[in-house]
Amino acid sequence: MSTSGPVTDPDVHDEDAESAGAERPNRRRARRRRRVPLPGWRAVVATLLTVTLLAGIGLYVRAGQLEDSGATGNLALADVEATDGVAGEVTDILRTVFSYTPETIEETERRAGELLAGPAAEEYGELMAEVRDLAAEQQLSLTTTVVRVGVRDLTEDRAHLLVFLDQVAERAGEDPATTAAQLSVTAQRAEDRWQVTEITSR
Known part of the structure; x- marks a missing residue:
């Protein structure tokens, strides 16, 4: 008896499908875990950036004051x-x-x-x-x-x-x-x- 088309094993197909279906949610959960930062992470980074920025501004302003004629005239x-x-x-x-x-x-x-x-x-x-x-x-x-x-x-x-x-x-x-x-x-x-x-x- 001859058949046309590919021959597939129903049991193997079902097992592969179930295995693949089980892996996809796991991968999605893993990706979600990687994307979610630790609690407070954004706040900590924002604070560090703000402090660094303010320190830089302070140094810049201080340097400008020292270079300014009014500041240099202050004995x-x-x-x-x-x-x-x-x-x-x-x-x-x-x-x-x-x-x-x-x-x-x-x-x-x-x-x-x-x-x-x-x-x-x-x-x-x-x-x-x-x-x-x-x-x-x-x-x-x-x-x-x-x-x-x-x-x-x-x-x-x-x-x-x-x-x-x-x-x-x-x-x-x-x-x-x-x-x-x-x-x-x-x-x-x-x-x-x-x-x-x-x-x-x-």
């Missing part, structure tokens, strides 16, 4: 002696004008007239007009200690500083009271010395 970045000089003078000024006793308040005001100028001198005069009578009546004394000074920027004739200070107020018959203050200070060079021209409480 606080380059001249240690000038920076220490203005910090020392402003420290002495603030300690002098904000320290007094009933006996020395007039001398303190006189010295303030030499050490302060501009808005700082005007505001100080108004303040001391109120304090002068209280100091005599209540035996009020004030001692100021400059704790820290930071020079934010400095040119040949102008400086901006951030000053931290402690003040101890004493009144007759009462315990001393200590307070801390933070000031933004502007100083202007007048001939061979510095004068404080603006004082802002922060």
Whole structure:
């Protein structure tokens, strides 16, 4: 007996089909497992990229500031002696004008007239007009200690500083009271010395 067409074994065909059918889902699952990242992977990579980018931008901006004429003109970045000089003078000024006793308040005001100028001198005069009578009546004394000074920027004739200070107020018959203050200070060079021209409480 003859037959036309290919001869196939039904059992073999069915086994191969079943085997192939079983392998395809396994391969799909394997591919899906390979494509699925670990939990948080995208967040970690995004964070690392952001940090790297920000660091690069920071370095670029800093380099630009150093190259900029305004930054290179800031002596606080380059001249240690000038920076220490203005910090020392402003420290002495603030300690002098904000320290007094009933006996020395007039001398303190006189010295303030030499050490302060501009808005700082005007505001100080108004303040001391109120304090002068209280100091005599209540035996009020004030001692100021400059704790820290930071020079934010400095040119040949102008400086901006951030000053931290402690003040101890004493009144007759009462315990001393200590307070801390933070000031933004502007100083202007007048001939061979510095004068404080603006004082802002922060």
